Amino acid sequence: QVQLLESGGGSVQAGGSLRLSCAASGNPSSRYYMAWFRQAPGKEREGVAVIWTGDGRIYYADSVRGRFTVSLASAQNTLYLQMNSLKPEDTAMYYCAAVSSWRPNMSAVQSLGANEYAYWGQGTQVTVSS
Secondary structure: OOEEEEEOOEEEEOOOOEEEEEEEEOOHHHOOEEEEEEEOOOOOOEEEEEEEOOOOOEEEOOOOEOOEEEEEOOOOOEEEEEEOOOOHHHOEEEEEEEEOOOOOOOOOOHHHOHHHOOEEOOOEEEEEEO
16 A cells, blocks of 8 residues: 655746655565656646656656656655756646556556556645746
8 A cells, every 4th residue: 555645836937946755654675666647627637757666767748848856765665756947837736646566567547547546645835926
């Protein structure tokens, strides 16, 4: 069983920065993929960034590449998302998610797909004003 708890959301002006944290409980070795998603009102949940914990591969959505950085604490108990140069279109509820099984045929695109993830946090709101 994996439990996830996000924190760090808030309100900032465009161009500002925020750092989100996701505290994970349970056996670290059971979290093969850990990711950040976001969902704005009226829109589908979007994969933002993912870490493949087994080999350290990282993938980003095109909309955030170069501005956001995902990282994982060495004990794999905390997932971070450093968000710089924030834009109003980054406004959304941000969720942490995990997959607890190895997927040998997982692709980068699939690992940013919400359907792959069974474990979710409750979300933290990020609001960026212009």
